[in-house]
Amino acid sequence: xxxxxxxxxxxxxxxxxxxxxxxxxxxxxxxxxxxxxxxxxxxxxxxxxxxxxxxxxxxxxxxxxxxxxxxxxxxxxxxxxxxxxxxxxxxxxxxxxxxxxxxxxxxxxxxxxxxxxxxxxxxxxxxxxxxxxxxxxxxxxxxxxxxxxxxxxxxxxxxxxxxxxxxxxxxxxxxxxxxxxxxxxxxxxxxxxxxxxxxxxxxxxxxxxxxxxxxxxxxxxxxxxxxxxxxxxxxxxxxxxxxxxxxxxxxxxxxxxxxxxxxxxxxxxxxxxxxxxxxxxxxxxxxxxxxxxxxxxxxxxxxxxxxxxxxxxxxxxxxxxxxxxxxxxxxxxxxxxxxxxxxxxxxxxxxxxxxxxxxxxxxxxxxxxxxxxxxxxxxxxxxxxxxxxxxxxxxxxx
Amino acid sequence: xxxxxxxxxxxxxxxxxxxxxxxxxxxxxxxxxxxxxxxxxxxxxxxxxxxxxxxxxxxxxxxxxxxxxxxxxxxxxxxxxxxxxxxxxxxxxxxxxxxxxxxxxxxxxxxxxxxxxxxxxxxxxxxxxxxxxxxxxxxxxxxxxxxxxxxxxxxxxxxxxxxxxxxxxxxxxxxxxxxxxxxxxxxxxxxxxxxxxxxxxxxxxxxxxxxxxxxxxxxxxxxxxxxxxxxxxxxxxxxxxxxxxxxxxxxxxxxxxxxxxxxxxxxxxxxxxxxxxxxxxxxxxxxxxxxxxxxxxxxxxxxxxxxxxxxxxxxxxxxxxxxxxxxxxxxxxxxxxxxxxxxxxxxxxxxxxxxxxxxxxxxxxxxxxxxxxxxxx
Ligand SMILES: Cc1cc2nc3c(=O)[nH]c(=O)nc-3n(C[C@H](O)[C@H](O)[C@H](O)COP(=O)(O)OP(=O)(O)OC[C@H]3O[C@@H](n4cnc5c(N)ncnc54)[C@H](O)[C@@H]3O)c2cc1C
Numbered sequence: 193x194x195x196x197x198x199x200x201x202x203x204x205x206x207x208x209x210x211x212x213x214x215x216x217x218x219x220x221x222x223x224x225x226x227x228x229x230x231x232x233x234x235x236x237x238x239x240x241x242x243x244x245x246x247x248x249x250x251x252x253x254x255x256x257x258x259x260x261x262x263x264x265x266x267x268x269x270x271x272x273x274x275x276x277x278x279x280x281x282x283x284x285x286x287x288x289x290x291x292x293x294x295x296x297x298x299x300x301x302x303x304x305x306x307x308x309x310x311x312x313x314x315x316x317x318x319x320x321x322x323x324x325x326x327x328x329x330x331x332x333x334x335x336x337x338x339x340x341x342x343x344x345x346x347x348x349x350x351x352x353x354x355x356x357x358x359x360x361x362x363x364x365x366x367x368x369x370x371x372x373x374x375x376x377x378x379x380x381x382x383x384x385x386x387x388x389x390x391x392x393x394x395x396x397x398x399x400x401x402x403x404x405x406x407x408x409x410x411x412x413x414x415x416x417x418x419x420x421x422x423x424x425x426x427x428x429x430x431x432x433x434x435x436x437x438x439x440x441x442x443x444x445x446x447x448x449x450x451x452x453x454x455x456x457x458x459x460x461x462x463x464x465x466x467x468x469x470x471x472x473x474x475x476x477x478x479x480x481x482x483x484x485x486x487x488x489x490x491x492x493x494x495x496x497x498x499x500x501x502x503x504x505x506x507x508x509x510x511x512x513x514x515x516x517x518x519x520x521x522x523x524x525x526x527x528x529x530x531x532x533x534x535x536x537x538x539x540x541x542x543x544x545x546x547x548x549x550x551x552x553x554x555x556x557x558x559x560x561x562x563x564x565x566x567x568x569x570x571x572x573x574x575x576x577x578x579x580x581x582x583x584x585x586x587x588x589x590x
Numbered sequence: 591x592x593x594x595x596x597x598x599x600x601x602x603x604x605x606x607x608x609x610x611x612x613x614x615x616x617x618x619x620x621x622x623x624x625x626x627x628x629x630x631x632x633x634x635x636x637x638x639x640x641x642x643x644x645x646x647x648x649x650x651x652x653x654x655x656x657x658x659x660x661x662x663x664x665x666x667x668x669x670x671x672x673x674x675x676x677x678x679x680x681x682x683x684x685x686x687x688x689x690x691x692x693x694x695x696x697x698x699x700x701x702x703x704x705x706x707x708x709x710x711x712x713x714x715x716x717x718x719x720x721x722x723x724x725x726x727x728x729x730x731x732x733x734x735x736x737x738x739x740x741x742x743x744x745x746x747x748x749x750x751x752x753x754x755x756x757x758x759x760x761x762x763x764x765x766x767x768x769x770x771x772x773x774x775x776x777x778x779x780x781x782x783x784x785x786x787x788x789x790x791x792x793x794x795x796x797x798x799x800x801x802x803x804x805x806x807x808x809x810x811x812x813x814x815x816x817x818x819x820x821x822x823x824x825x826x827x828x829x830x831x832x833x834x835x836x837x838x839x840x841x842x843x844x845x846x847x848x849x850x851x852x853x854x855x856x857x858x859x860x861x862x863x864x865x866x867x868x869x870x871x872x873x874x875x876x877x878x879x880x881x882x883x884x885x886x887x888x889x890x891x892x893x894x895x896x897x898x899x900x901x902x903x904x905x906x907x908x909x910x911x912x913x914x915x916x917x918x919x920x921x922x923x924x925x926x927x928x929x930x931x932x933x934x935x936x937x938x939x940x941x942x943x944x945x946x947x948x949x950x951x952x953x954x955x956x957x958x959x960x961x962x963x964x965x966x967x
Contacts, residue, residue, distance in 0.1 A: 351925050536785070551744040553784070564935070580863065
């Protein structure tokens with residue numbers, strides 16, 4: 193046993209850190225660190241900088257143009273990005289559809305799509321959920337009917353994260369109603385510019401536009417955009433979900449939030465002293481730090497015997513549950529640290545460079561909205577209830 | 591002991607329920623939220639017409655009832671997520687004028703509250719105070735036979751819609767806090783208004799050489815803190831009742847959802863994990879109601895120690911319950927819980943704001959803790 197990173201990994205960390213330090217644009221970094229709105233172009237700018245360096249797809253093997261990093265190196269990279277205030281890599285292309293294409297896609301699909309994901313030319317979104325099919329994803333109803341060399345798609349997807357920015361959407365569609373519901377699902381790649389697609393924003397409780405409904409009205413999709421075999425989409429979808437869950441722990445970001453929480457608690461007065469000297473508040477922060485450490489070392493254990501292309505299996509549910517809960521608790525404590533200043537809702541203050549009058553608004557405005565918004569983490573990516581079912585059934589055999 | 595409402599109180603409850611069902615549907619509320627400061631003059635007038643704005647105020651000025659009636663109203667306000675400034679105007683402002691006002695102030699202000707003409711806000715909180723009531727840097731200097739105010743106030747709840755403020759200031763001559771009635775349009779008052787996360791509004795105030803005549807001093811000079819503590823305890827009890835109304839409505843909505851939302855070929859309420867969660871939400875709301883009754887019964891207790899301890903215990907418990915019920919109601923609704931479309935998210939936000947108003951859970955636990963320590967000496 194050895195808890196230290198190898199000298200090579202330590203050096204790798206130093207290299208990543210130095211690169212981010214030199215190349216992450218100041219304005220983007222500020223936006224991320226202060227919780228301001230990021231534009232599509234902000235994400236893309238950073239993506240292109242990473243692309244130039246060969247790092248835009250940290251999890252990809254060399255044969256597809258990735259850096260070929262070990263899981264530990266990927267973890268170090270994510271952590272450094274998170275801590276430094278780099279925007280999160282939009283996962284839908286790089287981390288979700290790409291692994292599916294690498295494993296199950298045709299040669300043509302790989303050659304067309306993967307380089308465009310790598311370069312940032314294509315922004316992807318995920319079309320799994322429907323109004324009637326959330327946790328029970330297999331009950332999805334969006335239909336794709338084959339007519340000659342196209343599929344004609346009709347139906348509705350919902351909760352599509354940042355679908356308003358997307359060039360492409362990967363969709364689970366029903367191609368057969370025979371047999372078990374899982375057996376009639378196919379995995380389609382759809383150009384968002386196709387006639388018949390309508391994107392409608394959904395307003396979330398923080399007042400922001402992050403997710404959408406997407407309607408398909410006789411949308412024609414070339415048969416060449418079917419991934420793998422017809423009616424085998426469920427296998428691919430599950431493969432993808434497992435990839436989604438490991439990453440969901442978001443340790444780098446959590447560490448950054450913890451650091452900010454400590455700073456906030458040190459700067460907010462309470463009874464004439466800094467809040468961090470309030471024993472109750474301090475204990476709450478300490479407990480979070482301990483929980484985060486427990487998660488971090490669990491992630492490291494999982495990663496240290498994972499090979500780059502192996503499905504981590506049901507243990508990823510452990511990471512999803514705790515990662516989601518910790519993100520929520522961090523957001524909650526930051527909100528609590530504000531005391532009465534948790535109340536103001538000043539949406540303009542989420543724009544970078546805004547200077548307004550109410551006390552503390554510029555700095556604190558994002559915090560309460562984030563608390564509300566982060567309730568999503570235990571709902572999406574397979575809700576925490578569903579993850580507990582997975583642990584109970586697949587790990588514990590109950 | 592008797593925890594039941596009497597016939598007049600039940601009548602008040604029914605009257606309000608009828609009014610809200612007719613004039614304050616979730617759709618109507620959504621429109622009011624969209625108005626500049628989250629306030630409907632029309633609805634405020636309807637509350638006045640039904641006599642609701644006189645609750646807890648003296649009968650000779652058009653009011654009726656006491657803390658129990660306030661509780662009845664606040665529960666309905668919680669259930670319907672009413673945005674209008676009942677708490678600030680009637681409980682805090684009206685309560686202070688009732689308890690400390692001169693006969694002239696009372697006959698000037700109280701009937702105007704009852705009729706809906708006067709909307710009040712308490713301008714007390716200042717930067718750095720967090721939840722302590724005695725942190726006031728705004729000063730009041732004697733000027734002729736009146737005063738001059740200098741300072742800043744922040745998070746003045748309902749301060750964006752109020753036309754009469756109660757301002758606290760350190761009264762140099764009296765060596766204590768004094769309270770002043772102030773028209774927000776007075777020269778030297780600068781008001782920055784903004785919205786709050788629950789669809790309501792607030793304001794920050796700058797006071798620079800604001801002249802207040804002697805007859806606008808509210809209560810004896812230097813006695814402001816005692817008056818405020820009493821008023822805030824009553825407001826906290828009222829907030830507990832509002833939270834109980836909101837939690838119960840939220841639990842009903844969530845229960846409905848568990849029965850109607852189907853996944854895996856069955857209502858999600860069939861899953862035992864969710865049944866237990868819903869049961870816990872019910873357990874919390876049930877006890878929160880008990881604590882709200884306790885706070886209502888004790889919030890006017892002349893013994894400040896007894897009063898404070900009961901009110902803080904209630905706020906601490908209700909705050910904990912509000913957080914649990916709010917978060918879990920969102921969770922049980924899945925993605926729909928995060929969307930602004932359903933009422934769930936709006937209850938969650940209001941419950942959060944209630945927890946953060948006049949002392950969060952941790953603050954009130956500490957108050958009870960201090961009382962325990964004092965008792966041990
Ligand atoms: C902010 C946000 C972003 C999202 N982004 C995307 C996206 O980009 N693409 C996409 O396809 N989807 C996305 N989703 C959708 C997300 O995956 C679903 O919300 C999730 O699968 C839950 O489905 P649901 O919302 O329909 O809730 P439901 O499935 O209706 O669940 C309601 C409640 O029932 C519980 N429940 C359900 N089944 C069981 C069971 N068997 N046992 C115990 N409890 C159960 C759930 O845990 C939940 O508490 C997003 C969601 C959110 C909130």
